[in-house]
Amino acid sequence: MEVARGLEGVLFTESRMCFIDGEAGRLYYYGIPIQELAEKSTFEETTFLLLHGRLPKREELEAFKRELAVRRALPPHLLDSFRRYPTSAHPMSFLRTAVSELGMLDPTEADISREALYQKGLDLIAKFATIVAANKRLKEGKEPIPPREDLSHAANFLYMANGVEPSPEQERLMDAALILHAEHGFNASTFTAIAAFSTETDLYSAITAAVASLKGPRHGGANEAVMKMIREIGTPERAREWVQEKLSKKERIMGMGHRVYKAFDPRAGVLEKLARLVAETHGHSTEYQILKIVEEEAGKVLNPRGIYPNVDFYSGVVYSDLGFGLEFFTPIFAVARISGWVGHILEYKELDNRLLRPDAKYIGELDRPYVPLEARG
The missing domain is CATH 1.10.230.10 (Cytochrome P450-Terp, domain 2)
Incomplete structure (x- = not known):
């Protein structure tokens, strides 16, 4: 068998979410060109598309925006923990630990039914921005700012991070950036999330693994x-x-x-x-x-x-x-990509959630004798 270095060209599942035409430089979310979404859509609408496979009707979008908005606030216990995290920690380490702790605080953590995954996914999509913004404030020696439900996801993120309501232009810049980073097929972090979830672990563990993968300088960094x-x-x-x-x-x-x-x-x-x-x-x-x-x-x-x-x-x-220092670039990536991670996990579960178990070509020796310790020199 030929070894596929880096799993390049290996097909392990099917997906309707994302199509990448690398030769022509094209990217589609559920068949819609990324340029159209970045120009005409919002992060909330694009997230609905990634979770449901279609664009929402007006009333569906309004309801979905409300669902996300009411989930933005963090548990007080988690905010208390944030104040004990080392201020020197990289924001991606901060985010990784916060997601893991959110799982421990959820009494239904182990429930991986379709509906439970969807609800927990919405929770994480809403809270990622709050976590990253709180980390930015604490690093600056300031108190985290509670989220507002009357702002869009992009505007609220900037408000919590910078302490002032953004201009319409700044909101649009952030919205477009989040849309562009929300999904990109089976990249390293998405594959990591799927590999972890294929063991039937909980969603928080799978997303924690994805955050850890995104942290690497050859991916999100x-x-x-x-x-x-x-x-x-x-x-x-x-x-x-x-x-x-x-x-x-x-x-x-x-x-x-x-x-x-x-x-x-x-x-x-x-x-x-x-x-x-x-x-x-x-x-x-x-x-x-x-x-x-x-x-x-x-x-x-x-x-x-x-x-x-x-x-x-x-x-x-x-x-x-938009007011972010270098070390927060990758966490912003995560604030966007959480939508893609959740969407792929939901899709993979519906397919069959087959356990991922690749193999390796063995190139070592066989039947080597065991040499006693005293005879090894």
């Missing part, structure tokens, strides 16, 4: 690396020389290239427009200029090899403008 790259370059004037030096050493350009896409990542195209808006409106032109020069210079060598900007390339500039 890549957008942090892009902003570090911008800081290392420093000025637009230095960008071309920096890229040439990196490429001459055959080093990676962060935010360029994707395992699936051999064309421009469609999410990066939307985020580039948002980053341009941020640069033109709010004066963050230096970061944007550096990224455009890096994209152009690196593209001369990388584009012919099918390597283009991915979703992480421009997202950091948008998050920075």
Whole structure:
């Protein structure tokens, strides 16, 4: 049997949720192009789509928004725990631990019936934003801000994180960013969630595993690396020389290239427009200029090899403008991707929830003798 390194090209299930055409640079949620959702939809509506497989009617959407809004508040016990978490902890470690603790606080944790999973999923989707915002406030030496039920998911997240109600433009920026990150097929964290849930563990455990997977710099942490790259370059004037030096050493350009896409990542195209808006409106032109020069210079060598900007390339500039520091970029990713994780778990359970148990090609020796300790030298 041939070994599929990194499980590349291996089909282990069927799904209607997400289709990625890597050669043409296209992404669809339940058949709807991502560009249309990012331009016309909201995070709540897109989440309904991911959980139900269709867009909601007006009254369904209003009811769904209310369902999420009333679930935003955290248990007092959990907030007390937050104050005992080390302030030096990475926000993804904070989120991972908080999700695990939420499970312990749920007396119905072990119930994995379809309806129970759906209700717990709504709870986690609503609370992820509250957890991340509370962590940001505590890191700044401030008290967490209780959620508001009269704001959208994106606006409430920004309000809890920054202490002021966002402008309509800021709300729209966050909404679009969350939609773009909500789902992306069987990436590492989604596969991890499915692998864990296939054992019939509880939802909190499966999502905790997904958060742990997303924390890795080769997955969710890549957008942090892009902003570090911008800081290392420093000025637009230095960008071309920096890229040439990196490429001459055959080093990676962060935010360029994707395992699936051999064309421009469609999410990066939307985020580039948002980053341009941020640069033109709010004066963050230096970061944007550096990224455009890096994209152009690196593209001369990388584009012919099918390597283009991915979703992480421009997202950091948008998050920075919305008031978030570097270490909160990946948690924002999680605030969005929780919808995709829950949607895939619901779908996989309905299919058959077959236990995932891959194999490995054995390349070691057989029938080796046991050498007594005293004879091993």
